Amino acid sequence: MQNHNHEVDITDLSHDGRGVARIDGKTVFVAGALPGERVRLGRVQRHRNFDESKAEEILVRSPQRIEPRCAHFGHCSGCSLQHLPPEAQIAAKQHVLAENFERIGKVAPDRWLEPLTGEPWGYRRKGRLSVKWVAKKDKALVGFREDNPRFVADLARCHTLLPEVGERLADLGALVGSLEARAEIAQIEIAAGDETVALTFRNLRPLSDGDRAALVAFGQRHGLAILLQPGGPDSVVPLWPEQVPLSFRIPASGIDIAFRPLDFIQVNAGMNQRMIARALELLDLRASDRVLDLFCGLGNFTLPIARLAGEVVGVEGEAALVARSRENATRNGIAGAEFHAADLAADQRGTAWAQARYDKLLLDPPRSGAAAVLEYLPRKGTDRVVYVSCHPGSLARDAGTLVTRHGFRLVAAGVMDMFPHTAHVESIALFER
Missing domain, CATH: 3.40.50.150 (Vaccinia Virus protein VP39)
Known part of the structure; x- marks a missing residue:
């Protein structure tokens, strides 16, 4: 890794939403940069066929650039294009x-x-949230991974998730942090039908009665179905309510499709x-x-x-x-x-x-x-x-x-x-x- 303080012109957008520039004929992918911009690079990470960097400072702004709605944009890997308006994204x-x-x-x-x-907002009805108990911070993080996938982004809310879940990430973090098994909850799978929003907690060890009661109380308070997944995909069991019927309608065809919390459905x-x-x-x-x-x-x-x-x-x-x-x-x-x-x-x-x-x-x-x-x-x-x-x-x-x-x-x-x-x-x- 080298710190170069390069100024570069962004000529294109890569398939993963990063700006594309060239230094001495070599391609550099620049996170947070848009075509038509001139940016000052942060630290440059070198590879054989390309380099990677982040836009440290935007010197000439694209007329298309907008302010991202989310405070976590640039840290959380869930989104990469919030600085472009939706019509420019498509x-x-x-x-x-x-x-x-x-x-x-x-x-x-x-x-x-x-x-x-x-x-363009509040559309995600299916997703997997990472969970990490950070003892040093005395806090459970619930969210998507950071750009560095070893870390979970410290999210208060997510604007792309259904509001029933996206507005409650801080509450979910507080819930996990209150559990005896706080270090053994690995992830939370979101699955929403037309009537029911279900959260499946991946618990790496059996939960105490107190932890189960806390999860049930959270589900009842927020109107969310709660399930546990102690093992593989077939181990999912409802905690509250006893039955969790999930389905979505395709009104134009007069069809109602039932599914289970871990099934693939369109997001x-x-x-x-x-x-x-x-x-x-x-x-x-x-x-x-x-x-x-x-x-x-x-x-x-x-x-x-x-x-x-x-x-x-x-x-x-x-x-x-x-x-x-x-x-x-x-x-x-x-x-x-x-x-x-x-x-x-x-x-x-x-x-x-x-x-x-x-x-x-x-x-x-x-x-x-x-x-x-x-x-x-x-x-x-x-x-x-x-x-x-x-x-x-x-x-x-x-x-x-x-x-x-x-x-x-x-x-x-x-x-x-x-x-x-x-x-x-x-x-x-x-x-x-």
Whole structure:
């Protein structure tokens, strides 16, 4: 590490929301800096192919720069773009996607879809808070990690979390600090349905009656369901109330999806509804269509598709989620959906579902993308693919495969602001044969 007191011009924004500059031809990523700014760097951390620093002083400000709403911005790693207005954030995300398409996939969409945006604050209904008892401070910290992941940010509130939790981080810290097991609470998982907000405390040892009573009293006082997780994901048990029914509605499809506190659901409820509507629009479903939905999770897309298509097959790697998808189909009176558990990172071309005929394909893979699946799908007869992505690099790579190997055209693509104020780029793309 060297302290250089360099002044640099910021020319671009990186995929993780840092400014990009060059010193003697070498790229420097500068936290807290925006394109068009001139900044004085703090300490420069050197690496072989790039360097890293922070903006110590903004000498020339970007006209787009705004005051971050959160007092913890710059220390907490939860957000990286609060110094940009939301409309500039989404434009930067579209730029990242376009650059990835060009550089990695060697493709470009025929047209760009209007970005999907929503309420930029208080949107996070799912998240994991780190917890750390700091004996020196006689205080329990509850929040996201700092930029240095060894430390938990000392947060009073979080503006991106649902207010029921985001406004109570200091209260949660005081609660954990009052427990006998204060040093054995590792994290708190947040999961909110439409009616219930649940907090799952990861307790590394059994709790005393006094600690259990304190947690119940906190839940009752603030209207929060409290659960404990003494072991793996299957060990979660409700503490208060006895039953914690969690579900969210997709009103446009008349569907209600039940889930459990540790299940994967989309973080942003409003954006999830807009995203489903756009996916259905791009799929252009007919009553005669047979659709394959890969990486289907709880049936977030599968069940709305089933309302419009003749038949839909959902495939997901996690057997527990497949079981819940089936329960959700029954719960919503849907007969035309079938579900299979299969590891989609492995070769599944020998399975009956992979060999069947489909008119349309929906992909919603994890960050790693769908490379393994695209070795053997889509088969002949599947002329339309809608790809929902949480990582622009893997989408760009897979777009290249669909275009060059499978004979598709990238008809349209667009970004969705699922995670305002963070550098996460969620996107959707339409391919036609």
